[in-house]
Amino acid sequence: MFIRKLLGGVWPGGGKDPLQTAFGVLEREVLAILWAESNLAVRDVQARLRREAAYTTVMTTLDRLFKKGVLSRVQSGRAFVYSATVTREQLQASIASSVLTGLLQGRGEATMPLFSNLVDTVGAQDGGADLLKDLEAMVREKRRRLEKKM
Secondary structure, X not given: OHHHHHOOOOOOOOXXXXXXXXXXXXXXXXXXXXXXXXXXXXXXXXXHOOOOOOHHHHHHHHHHHHHOOXXXXXXXXXXEEEEEOXXXXXXXXXXXXXXXXXXXXXXXXXXXXXXXXXXXXXXXXXXXXXXXXXXXXXXXXXXXXXXHHO
């Protein structure tokens, strides 16, 4: 429940996903455009937007996404050409990982509510029993790998 609130709603079964809380509306729209088609200049992205936006607004948005590391850019003449550096799924996984890492910083007893909520949320899904078995298998496998390293 806590993670769902932190991420702005239910995800991935419906509702908001981490991208909706980590990026603004225009940033998400620009990302969607660049996930569908790469190597686009500011004017190209601007032309593909579903709503009107000033050239400078699109340019600033692209620059912010570049500085966040989710876009790459290459100079082509006087303009930059932008491409996504990660897929939507990679970005969602990265955001979720960052949130979980932040929540686990406290360690010890502070992590127990997180684990409890995770187990409760997984168990409440359709097919929850099977999902819990999968989670348990993943934990066993990870523990086995960690013990091998020791």
